[in-house]
Amino acid sequence: EAQVTQNPxxxxxxxxxxxxxxxxxxxxxxYMSWYRQDPGLGLRQIYYSMxxxxxxxxxxxxxxxxxxxxKRNFPLILESPSPNQTSLYFxxxxxxxxxxxxxxxxxxxxxxxx
Amino acid sequence: xxxxxxxxxxxxxxxxxxxxxNCTYSNSAFQYFMWYRQYSRKGPELLMYTYSSGNKEDGRFxxxxxxxxxxxxLFIRDSQPSDSATYLCAMTASSGSARQLTFGSxxxxxxxx
Numbered sequence: 001e002a003q004v005t006q007n008p009x010x011x012x013x014x015x016x017x018x019x020x021x022x023x024x025x026x027x028x029x030x031y032m033s034w035y036r037q038d039p040g041l042g043l044r045q046i047y048y049s050m051x052x053x054x055x056x057x058x059x060x061x062x063x064x065x066x067x068x069x070x071k072r073n074f075p076l077i078l079e080s081p082s083p084n085q086t087s088l089y090f091x092x093x094x095x096x097x098x099x100x101x102x103x104x105x106x107x108x109x110x111x112x113x114x
Numbered sequence: 115x116x117x118x119x120x121x122x123x124x125x126x127x128x129x130x131x132x133x134x135x136n137c138t139y140s141n142s143a144f145q146y147f148m149w150y151r152q153y154s155r156k157g158p159e160l161l162m163y164t165y166s167s168g169n170k171e172d173g174r175f176x177x178x179x180x181x182x183x184x185x186x187x188l189f190i191r192d193s194q195p196s197d198s199a200t201y202l203c204a205m206t207a208s209s210g211s212a213r214q215l216t217f218g219s220x221x222x223x224x225x226x227x
Contacts, residue, residue, distance in 0.1 A: 041219060042120070042202060043158070043204075090157050092157075105159065107155075107157050108157055
């Protein structure tokens with residue numbers, strides 16, 4: 001089954017404790033992206049990757065890191081989480097960018113930073 | 115001012131009603147317009163995709179783009195309780211390899227049986 005998986009689905013942590021949210025897709029997609037979703041603000045892009053070793057900032061990259069060492073994986077790293085990073089996070093992938101391809105979203109990771 | 119404005123609702127309609135969901139935008143460079151549906155506790159899924167101006171129909175769903183007014187709409191005919199979800203508009207500028215989507219904040223729709 002074609003899918004985007006994220007782990008963990010739920011995470012409660014404390015300020016400053018480094019964490020990684022994993023994202024994996026099994027569709028051989030080149031493009032992957034991370035979003036955060038907050039009430040009233042909709043989905044905002046954090047980082048995206050056009051292909052292996054090619055990443056770029058989205059609209060709200062501060063406090064986040066990403067890496068793309070393999071095509072299928074695109075982990076999101078919070079080196080020193082803060083309470084304002086409490087949010088619902090979605091990973092997404094599409095075949096080759098956005099213009100003509102369906103973007104598949106993962107199920108989401110709900111992060112709470114105390 | 116946000117680049118994309120969307121009425122957050124919530125919107126509640128009886129089963130069988132025609133639903134109209136709307137977004138306005140300010141960036142005239144946007145060329146590709148999408149509607150996503152997001153069920154509770156799920157990721158968004160692409161519902162409709164439209165390039166430039168005009169209408170596109172898919173079953174009970176019609177997407178409409180008016181670039182002169184910077185206004186897009188999604189119409190749902192004969193709405194069903196299974197249509198209850200949050201609907202997000204999204205758009206991106208025309209380019210060789212668009213990399214970013216700009217989303218509206220979403221409209222929460224409930225269709226009552």
